[in-house]
Amino acid sequence: MELGGNAPFVVFEDADIEAAIDGAVLAKMRNGGQACTSANRFHVHESVAEEFIAELAKRTADLRVGCGSQSGVTIGPLIDARQRARVAELVSDAIERGARPVVGGSVIDGPGYFFQPTLLTSVPEDARVLSEEIFGPVAPVTTFAAEEEAIELANGTDFGLVAYVYTRDLARALRVSDALETGMVGLNQGIVSNAGAPFGGIKQSGLGREGGAEGLSEYLETKYLAVA
Template sequence: MAAVTQKSVLSSVPTQLFIGGQWRSSLSETTFPVHDPATGSVLVEVANGTVADGTAALDAAVAAQADWAATAPRDRGEILRRAFELLTSRADEFAMLMTLEMGKPLAESRGEVAYAAEFFRWFSEEAVRIHGRYAVNPAGGSRLLTMQRPVGPTFMITPWNFPLAMGTRKIGPAVAAGCTMVVKPAHETPLSMLALAALLEEAGLPAGVLNVVTTSDTAVVSEPIIRDPRLRKLTFTGSTAVGKRLVEQSAEQLLRVSMELGGNAPFLVFEDADLDAAVEGAMLAKMRNIGEACTSANRFLVHESVAQDFGQRLARRMGALTVGKGTKAGVQVGPLITDKAREGVHELVQDAVDRGARLLTGGDRVAGRGHFYAPTVLVDVPAGARVLGEEIFGPVAPITTFSDDADAVRQANATEYGLVAYAYTRDHARVLRVSEALEFGMVGINTGIVSNAAAPFGGVKHSGFGREGGFEGISEYLETTYVSLNP
C-alpha cells in the first residue's frame, strides 16, 4: 500500500463544485485558496461558488427529491453502509487531508474519521426503522394512522473545526430519511467535504441527492438558498451570532431548522473527585481539537479544597504538551485555524491576567510561522474576566473555585449557553442532583467526552435547538402526516 503523503492526498482531492452528480467549475470561473494553518502556505485552490451556483445546486436537489424519497429504505441504508466501509478503509487519507486544512494532529484526525464514519453506520441502520402508528380513536368509530415522510430539500452549513464529522452527522440522517441536500462547507476547510462527496458518489448515492457548493462568500451565496420557497429545512453548526441571523432568514419560508451553536462548558470538580481521573478528563475535554470545539471545557469550576492541587496537576500536563505541525510525529497540539483566532484567544488571556488571574503555564503566542498558541492554565480568575463568559476556542484552561454544590450549579448555569457540562464526583446521589440541576443539553459525568453517534447531540438556550445523532437525529429530517380513517 502506497504511503499517504501531503502530495498524494492533495493531488487526488476534488477542487470543483459538485452539482447534480457533476464536478464542474464555478460559473464565475474563479477560485479561492485553502491555507495550511501550520505554515500559512496555500494547499490548493478550489472553485468559488456564486449565487447562481447555489441556485443550480438547489435546482438539482429539488429535481432529485421525489425519486430519492421513493427509494426503498433498505437501499438508502445500504448506500450509507458502503460509505461507512469506504471511509473506514481510507481513514489515513482523510486524516491527512483534514490535518493539512484544519491543523489538528494526525492522531486526532484519525479519531474524527472514525467518529464521522460511525454516523454513516448508525443511520444506515436507522433508515429501515422509520415508523408510524395505528390506533383506534378513543371515542370509537374512526382509526388514527400516522406516517413519516422526508422533510425535503435541505441546506446544510458545516463548520471548519470538525470538517468531516459535522458533515456526516447531517448527511447520514438526511440520506436515511430520504432528503436531498445542498452542503456549504466552511471556506477554511472545504477539502474534507469535497472528498466525502466523491466517496458518497462512489458508494452509489444518486446524482442530485448531495450537492456541494464551496465559496468564500458564504452569506451572499447562502441567503438566496434559505429564502427560496423550494427549500424545506436548514441545518447549521457554528457560532450563535451567525445562527441567529440564519434563523431570521429561515422565518420567511418557515423552514424546519436545526441549530448547533456556541458553548461555554463548565467542568466541575467536586471535593470527593478522583483528581487523577479528573485531570485526565480535563485534558480530553479541554484539549480535544486544540480546544477549538463547542464542547470544549471553557470554565473549570473546582471545589476550593482541591483547587490548588488540581491546578498544579493540570498545568504540569498542559505545559508538557508538544506543539507543532500536526503531520509531524509526536505533536499533540496543532495551530489554531487563523491568526485572527489566535489573537482572539490571546486577548482573553491578557484580559484575565490584567484583572488579577495568575498564569501557571503558557500565556502567549508561539513564535515562528503558523497560528500556534501555547497551552495555558490560569488560576484565581476573577468573576468578571471575559475568558469565563466567552467561548475561548483555544488551548486555555481558566480555573475558578466554588464552596458547595449549590454554588457550583449556580456558577455553571450562569451563562446564556447550554450545550454541555462536565462533572467529576464519586457521590452517586450528587450525580443525580447535579445532572438534574444543570441547564445543559448534555452532561458528562466522570468523562471528558460525550459525543457519540448513538446519542442525541445538542443544546438549550443560546446553544441552539434540535438534536443530531441517536434515535432523535433522524426525526429532524422527517415530517409527520396524520390520516383519519373512517371504516
C-alpha cells in the same frame, strides 16, 4: 442546528482527581480547544483545587505544540491569525483583571498560528474568558465552596451545550446533572460525542438534536389526522 457552547467542567471534593485531570486534558485540549464541546470554564471545589491545579499544570506544560505531522506533537495551530489574536486578547484581559498564568499565556513566535497551552488561576468573575467561548488551548480555573454555588457558576451563561461533572457520589451526580442547564452532561468523562446518543444543546446553544432516535426525528414529518 448547533450554535456552540461555553462548557463548564465541575470537579467536586469527592472526585477522582487523576480521572478528572485525564478528562480535563481531553475536554479542553482536544483539537487545541477548537471544538464546540471543549471545556471552557473549570469550577473546582476549594478543598481539592490546589491538587487539581498542580496536576493540570504538569500535564499542560508537557503538551508539545507544533505541526501535526511531526512526531510527539500533541497541540496544533489555531485556525487563523484572527482566532489566535482573539485567544491572546481573552488571556490578556483575564490577567489584567487579576488572573494568574500558571502555564503559558502567550502567542508562540514564528510561522503558524500557535498559542501556548495555558492554565489560568484566580480568574475573576468579570473576566471575558469565563463568559466567551475561547476556542483555544486555555483553561481558566475558579473555585467554589458548595454544590449550589457550583451549579450557579456552571449555569451562569446564555449557552447550554454540554457540561462535565466529576464526583464519586451517584446521588450528587444525578442531582447536579438534572440541575445543569445543558443538553448533554459528561459524568466522570471528558468526551460526550456518540453516534447513538442525541447531540445538541439548550438556551443559546441551538435547536434540535443530531444522533440517536431524536436525531432521526429531525428528518421526519409528523402528520396529524383529525377524525369526526
